Each structure stands twice: as structure tokens, then as C-alpha cells.
Amino acid sequence: MSVFELMERRGHEQVAFCFDKASGLKAIIAIHDTTLGPALGGCRMWPYSSEEEALIDVLRLSEGMTYKNAVMGLDLGGGKSVIIGDPRRDKSEELFRAFGRFVQSLNGRYITAEDVGTSVEDMGWVRLQTRHVVGLSTSSGDPSPLTAFGVFRGMKACLREVFGSESLQGRRVAVQGVGHVGYHLVRHLVDAGAEVFAADIFEEKVKRVVDEFKVTPVAPDSIYDLDCDVFAPCALGAVINDETLPRLKCRIVAGSANNQLADKERHGDAIHERGILYAPDFVINGGGVINVADEMEPGGYNRERAYARVSTIYDKVAEVINISRREGVPTYKAADLMAEGRIARLGRLKKIYLP
Ligand code: NAD
Secondary structure, eight states: OOHHHHHHHHTOOEEEEEEETTTTEEEEEEEEEOSSSSEEOOEEEEOOSSHHHHHHHHHHHHHHHHHHHHHTTOSOEEEEEEEESOTTTSOOHHHHHHHHHHHHHTTTSEEBOBOTTOOHHHHHHHHTTOSOBOOOTTTTOOOHHHHHHHHHHHHHHHHHHHHSOOOOTTOEEEEEOOSHHHHHHHHHHHHTTOEEEEEOSSHHHHHHHHHHHOOEEOOGGGGGGOOOSEEEEOSOSOOBSTTTGGGOOOSEEOOOOSSOBSSHHHHHHHHHHTTOEEOOHHHHTTHHHHHHHGGGSTTOOOHHHHHHHHHTHHHHHHHHHHHHHHHTOOHHHHHHHHHHHHHHHHHGGGGSOOO
16 A cells, blocks of 8 residues: 555645664654644654554554544644664664654654653653654653543543442452553552552562552453453553453453554444443543643643643543443544544634634
């Protein structure tokens, strides 16, 4: 399939291929949709096995950012970039500065940030060449505590729907992955009186939450079978699949991991039919993007304001549930409708000419 055919399929506006022989930079910047504003999305560094694989990934990820930013109520479109390379071997100051110059050349149509394989330190190099980068160590910093808080708020909206009360007191919650986000989520859950079960493939991570919060450890593979109220995937994507779905005994799936549904439509329909309330990942895990976007406010980043905004993920998840009920569609579809509705409504404003 040609590049233009791929762009047409997902509705992309612009794709920039960036090459710098001296630093070894091979990057692709994809701008999906700028109806709501400049395209914001992180820069992923990954040893892709082919250029085609990198292109498909950046097109998919940038489209996802359009939906996430729209649902989060941000005046931002969707974009993403990928650098083809091994983050353990190929990083250098000149590579990220070369990338920064290409970002600058787009004159603010695309705003970058850290992502898988890149760090806030790498973005410090990018910042030397462009203003269009957020998520710096000197500003909003690590987004994980805010992402976790957003998941906690979204989970409460789900509890209210399923049990008629948003209280976590005595609720059994299984957290899969207690890394950056999972750790902070466990803290919120324990503080709110939940009975928490935690699994991680690294024993020391589980030990940390067991020692600190007195939660119950669970073997990584048994977490799907646990009799619990909420399953919170905070590790990898594709954990809701043909093998795991029949094993789930929970009433709610609400966690931070991206792309939780192995096949969005098939498993999104199946989980709905099983009567499990699924909080769409890009809605409930939007705390991180709200946090970095706050850096663009006049006057700069304000942590209190960022927390207040992340808190509204409760209302956003509640709205997804309302749309799902009203339209008779699974929640993953309701979340898409919510994003598309906002883009369509606000997009119409552009017909009013501004001198
Ligand atoms: P992280 O790498 O710090 O934590 C992930 C944890 O999951 C690690 O401790 C890892 O050992 C564990 N893990 C991996 N495979 C596992 C398995 N099979 N079973 C149990 N545990 C397993 O990552 P993070 O920053 O905490 O992010 C967690 C998820 O949330 C990721 O999917 C990420 O894309 C998503 N997310 C994170 C943020 C953020 O602000 N960090 C924002 C949005 C989405």
C-alpha cells in the first residue's frame, strides 16, 4: 500500500520523513488531525525491523493521540513521531538535536514529548533546538503519579455505575504491573480502603508494594483468575484476548495500559457481552497527557491545576458510560463517538472568519 493510501485510510494530514546522515537520525513524524489544535504526541525510539513497520506504528499511534486529546478536552490535535534505532545503543546528543530541528521546522504544527524508548533527558536535548517539546524534567516531570490518579478517578466512575456507589472500601482490586503507574495506583487504592492484589514479573516490584502497603501478592499468570471487583491492567497491551477474557471474574476492567484489547472491535464487543464494564484505555489513562499539556498554559506548568484537571477523568469515564447506554454500543465505541463528536462540533467554529 502506498504512503498516501495509508494516510487516506486513517485520515492523516501530514507525514514527514526526517533523515540526517551525520547523526544517523531516521525519524518519521505523523500529524493525524489538527482540527482542535497543534498535534501533540510523544516520540518513540524503537529498533523497528523495517521502515514499513515504523510507518504503520507512527500512523496508528498518532491517530490514537487525536482521540485521546479530544476526549481529554484539550485544544490539541493528534500526532506522534518515531525514531528508528535501538534506545540502548543509538542515542546521542546530536541525534536528538537533529530530531529537534525537524520538529522546529514544522513551526508548532507538531509538539513532541518523551515516550517508550526516550526519556525526559533526551527531550532536554530536543529542547535546545525547539520550543515545541513538553514533558521536561524542569517542568511537569514524571507523569506517572497523575496517570495513576486519573485511573483511580475513572475507576470510581465505573464503581458507581456497577455497584451504585463509588466507594472503594472493601472492594477487591487486582493490579497487574506495579511499575511507575501501578505503584501510585496501589497507594490511592489502599488509602481508599480497597483490598488490593498485585502482580508483576519482577519480584522486587511486588515486594515493594507488599512491604509498603500490605497488599496481597499474586503470581503474574493467576491474576486473570482472581475473584475480584476490578481488574486494573497497568503493564502491557493486548491483555484482554481470547485466552484471558473467559477467565476474568471481575465486574470492571479499569487500568492504565495502552491498547488493552488485543483486537479492539472483537474483544471490545466480547467484554461488553460478558457484562464486564470496560473503561476505554485512552480515556482512563489520559492523566499523563493532561499533565504535559499543562506546560503550554500561559505562565507555565501548575501541578495543582494539572491534578484538578486530571480529576475530571471521573466525568469523562461517566460520559462514556452514558453514551454507551444511550446509543446501545460497547464502551470502546462510545469513547470513539465522544472524541469524534467533539472534533466535529468544535471543527465547525473554524467557519467563523477571524480577521
Ligand atoms: P512501567 O514499565 O514502569 O511498569 C510496567 C510494569 O509492568 C513493570 O513493573 C513490569 O515489570 C510489569 N509487567 C510487565 N509485564 C508484566 C506481566 N506480564 N505481568 C505483570 N506485570 C508485568 O510502565 P508505566 O509507566 O507504569 O506504564 C504502565 C502502562 O501504562 C504501560 O502500558 C504504559 O504504556 C501505560 N501508560 C503509562 C503512562 C504514564 O504516565 N507512565 C501514561 C499512559 C499510559
